[in-house]
Amino acid sequence: MKFWKEHVGLRVWFIALFFAVGMCLVIGGWKMTGDLMGLFLMVIGLVFLLSAIMIYNKPYEDPKSRR
Secondary structure, eight states: OHHHHHOHHHHHHHHHHHHHHHHHHHHHHHTSTTOHHHHHHHHHHHHHHHHHHHHHHGGGOOTTTOO
8 A cells, every 4th residue: 555655656657557548448449339349448448447546546545444
């Protein structure tokens, strides 16, 4: 948990990278209307976007609230 608080630059780069890749995959999949591969690309893009949010929120987690 302290790793993400101490390495802010690395965290910003990961967030930016995951956000950019996720948005490219979602938009690319969205353009493939009617193709099942487009749906898979959008789902993978959504995973990247959720990962960016997870990395963003990681330093703000309260360790006492986790069970």
